[in-house]
Amino acid sequence: MIKLLFSLFNRNRNAGSNSGREMSFIEHLDELRGHLFKSAVAVALGAIIVAIYNSFITKKILLGPLHSDFPTYTFLCRASQKLHLGNKLCLDPVHIKMQSNAVSGQFGVYFNIILIGGFILAFPYVFWQFWKFVKPALNKNELKNTRGVIFWVSFLFFIGILFGYFVLAPYTVNFFANFTLDENIENLWTISSYFNTIVPLILGAGLAFQLPLVMFFLAKAGIVSAAYLKRVRKYAILIILIVSAIITPPDMLSQIICAIPLIILYEISILLCRNVEKKEKEENPEWS
Template identity: 45%
Template structure:
């Protein structure tokens, strides 16, 4: 195919991806009551799933400190176009999240014909892996990071004179950033896999920087959660597990690469 033919092919993949995102965005726009009252404002309610499970855990360990029975803040719109703008923005974000597996599949369909047979075989299951990790990160960001961050920010005060009355644009932007950021953060194993394939990352290198990674993860957990050990562990432990899982992936890739190189050397003799 010529360069222009490749561009034409890419254009249709992009058109189909955007069309699916647009369809899901329209569906989210129409279902405004469910999207806002149940999904977006869910982490701002004390009966949210995460808060209920924390209360159940508090009952098991006989400690009321974990149970959150009040979120003392209000959400309001200070701009005339605030609610309408957030309605459109949130619908678009949800459209991207829901359509992500299909959009990545379209992207993979475009680049996979340009790969060699062994490269396609080595990257088999890429669409499933990327989509699974992304959706897992989305769930983690929504059910863990978002409610803990909302609880912390809702109760944080520099003075009793200052009341927490958040603008809807600030609230939606914060939730969207946490959820999408978590979805992208969970792509670490995929990134490590491809970096290991081209030799930029090795398990030895990742092990050498494990202590640095732990510090970064703990700092990230402290920034995103309330200043209590349990909340930081809820954030840090899965991220550290993701890092360790990435080391395992890198080790497997390097072993296969070394085995292939050894076989080629034996055949060349």
């Protein structure tokens, strides 16, 4: 693994001078440490902001899907009425009382909230630091094809976060809150189990929404093509369903809701690959 990283980032850099000498493996590690340190500082600053507004974030955001006035519930009911469907689209109210059954349970959740919240807030800067480390390994043509990468990666990440929070989370919470084996069994959730269910779901959606960019860069590298993506579409859909099953709870509704946008993103990836191939043919007509 170390040899692979060394070969991947083995590039000529000025290293603060005009010598253009090749950096050693130790120098690469030292540079990577600097980027990681700056990223950690950004996450820490984001965590401080989350800690300051912890009460609001916990009650209104983290526990938001438990409230009957959550925007998704209101939107679905209004949409159901406007479509003259009665209350078919309305989700049942959630009646769950949270509890903590461990001495440090609430403190552990509090620490995770500020840490993960800090990472989400600092994500564009963290990715920028990663990009600064990788960027010197690219040639001029590759750099030309990666303009705006920080914006698009961050944009898709936050869109995925919003999708996970406003779509996947409420459906998941509603399903488990109203699911029961017997009417005499009462659902009493711990704050830790709730957090460990909702947060990976939301972060997973943010990462899953990076699919078009991944395919775009693979097409730039000549690894995949639009024709290939079309040919393996049925296998891709199967993989998407498996991924959706992994990042969502084991209920069919939330898996389908998660899979649909991922399938749409896959189709967008095909269009992006097609545009990449079209531009390359225009720039290099002898390749066609």
